[in-house]
Amino acid sequence: MPDPNPVALDFLLSRRSRPAKTLGRPVPDRDQLEPILRAALRTPDHGKLEPWRLVVLERAALDRLAGLIPACGERLSRQPEDIAKQTAQYADADLAVAVIASPVESPKIPQVEQTLSAGAVCLQLLNAALAAGWGANWLSGWASHDADFARQGLDLAEGEWIAGLIHIGTETSAPPERPRPDLAAKVSWLGA
């Protein structure tokens, strides 16, 4: 017999992100963040390789990263308004957790499965933060995909990359719900 958890199911059926630019203070302190981080790491991981890790970005670190964006943007020939927008993602944030994909050499587990597991950590972290009552948003941005920015800013090792930045804080205004996928259009049933 199934053993339902209607509260958890209802959460999953109604969960939604809160745009990072609407998040403010307070942000979770270390004690409040710990169960959220613990939940994030409790993620499916084929082969128990743990091909990911988390870096908590506090205010001063976010400022330091914001300071790296202009040079990164110029190197990548980004437009000034694009650079300003990307800088603000870091400069205006109070707390974000970087999910770092740390691929492991494995004869058995393909890299794509390790990548999927890193994405699962991002969603688990996002959902845990939302379930704990915080506003949260999964962001990337062009800087996060730049290997030099990631190495310089977060001291990533060779082969590591930023899978996502989960911004966490207090919701200051409720965003409108966005349209959700049509079940009938997205699901097919194979009976045989």
Ligand SMILES: Cc1cc2nc3c(=O)[nH]c(=O)nc-3n(C[C@H](O)[C@H](O)[C@H](O)COP(=O)(O)O)c2cc1C
């Ligand atoms: C891998 C990934 C990267 C994303 N990066 C950005 C981003 O850089 N900027 C942005 O506005 N939204 C970005 N989004 C979308 C936001 O997370 C968006 O708020 C989210 O899709 C809303 O979904 P939800 O309400 O179901 O949580 C990204 C989503 C994913 C999955």
